Amino acid sequence: MSEQTNGLGTYSVKNHEQAMAVLGRLFAVAEPGSVYSAPVSVGEQTVITATEISVGLGLGYGGGASQTGDNGGGGGGGGGALGRPVAVISVGPHGVHVEPIVDPTKISLAFFTMLGAIFIAWGRMKKASRR
């Protein structure tokens, strides 16, 4: 059984073999077909999107027997996936163009991190010069 609700997916597996099958499916992401989309043609232009993908998954399980002879066991797992568009490739009669996709949010966050580092550095330098 699998469910997908607003990007949050749950998947229940019944045994070790099924868990390993899920893990095996994770490595399908390593294929180039998962990064480049299928070509979409609009008029004379054909568009292919290129996406960066990262996926991680971990599983754990265990079991045992109590002194009364009852057996028990359980397991769990978790993972995450991230996809980020990198470029749009347009192919037409006049050539192939690779248009990069810029993420201003990520760049702004990195910029403010750098600004923070500069302010910390400036503060330290000021303190050091007073001594």
Add this chain to the structure above:
Amino acid sequence: MAQIGEVFRWQTVAGRPVTLHNRTITPLTQVLALRWPQGGFVWNRPVALLIEQDGQVERVPVLDITRLVQVALFGCAIFVLLATFWLPRFNKEKTR
């Protein structure tokens, strides 16, 4: 290409070629795959396109501008922080 058994894989992989407007386009990706007994991690990113036309092959890189700018800015931040740790020590040694 680097591969240590089934545990670690770092390689450039060529995808299925597509022929459009008399050009054969082969997409290239770079894969980092880590696998351990109860889990795994895969990072796959586009690298370049190999465009073959009239017997000539051209390599067109797929640049990740966001990642390049991020790395440059974080690099600057680390450099500035390291410089402030290192400069006062350097000045102290110089004045002795």
